[in-house]
Amino acid sequence: MKKQWKAGTLLYPVPAVMVSCGADESEHNIITISWIGTINSDPPMLSISIRKSRHSYDIIRRNMDFVVNLASKELAHATDWCGVRSGKDFDKFKEMKLTPEKAQVVKAPLIAESPLSLECKVKQIIPLGSHDLFIAEIVMVNYDENLMDDESGKFNLDKAQLIMYSHGMYYQLGNQIGKFGFSVEKKKRWRNDKARKK
């Protein structure tokens, strides 16, 4: 039997990403977001939730676009810093030595140092209480070409060493447990081969 709390945001682990926004350099900002999720496969969509009081809230609402930049282990410090400091007080790109890079479709800049940047166009904003939910379509994916394995030709996101957030702490990804579908893979032949060798 489990114990109870009345309620709480205890879905963990969740992503920790840097969302960049702003139509021009004077407006550029970065906000760290963990209240984020993929919400649709076709068309590809995701949502982010932002408090009205945050500096990025008005910027994104005005431009109706943003970029989700996945955070690698090397970007963990900048990811944390951009989450506790405000764009009202700091030029976050400058302070964190991050490079704004022109996006393909949206006005907001990519963060050049991020291994993977998703350009997003806001489709709907839903007020929920403390946060507003920004429902957005992913219109372009920008990835570091080092993530492509030269030999296999496969996209290897594992190489990016992405971080996540769980109950007040940042983590690296750990051991692989299995591929999607591993629980129904046929292993009989392998087992038989193994048995025969004994």
Place this chain on the structure above:
Amino acid sequence: MKKQWKAGTLLYPVPAVMVSCGADESEHNIITISWIGTINSDPPMLSISIRKSRHSYDIIRRNMDFVVNLASKELAHATDWCGVRSGKDFDKFKEMKLTPEKAQVVKAPLIAESPLSLECKVKQIIPLGSHDLFIAEIVMVNYDENLMDDESGKFNLDKAQLIMYSHGMYYQLGNQIGKFGFSVEKKKRWRNDKARKK
């Protein structure tokens, strides 16, 4: 300079959870969900996205509630299996030897073996394309009391050994990188102490 793809759901890593639903035993089902995210802090809310064709879609739509059960390493096999098999063909609780446990507030059952189960009431359903977005309020948190550290009295979610999903693969959590706010913590005194000792 990054390379581009037209678009794709490449926000990773994301959670991998088992969502349980159904008002009575004949209706009970489990669906594995990675298109999930926290969307509001106050009141605590999360969203899950489900394809209309999934067996759980109608069950949740009818009852307007569900339970999000976090998945530990021990539950990785069941989590994968519940994601590739359909409740139309299997009694998933029975097949995976999972125990439905009565929830406090909602009609849907908890999964007793999960370290943390969030009872959720659906507030709004938004069709997006391939998936419908279920916006829900978290109305009760059920946790395994082994997650409370006896000595410190602190809730230690790390003990649950939660898993996540990234680009076709399940992972364990890896090394801790730092606490939220670590980038602005004052370390001067510690540095001075260290210097004095030399």
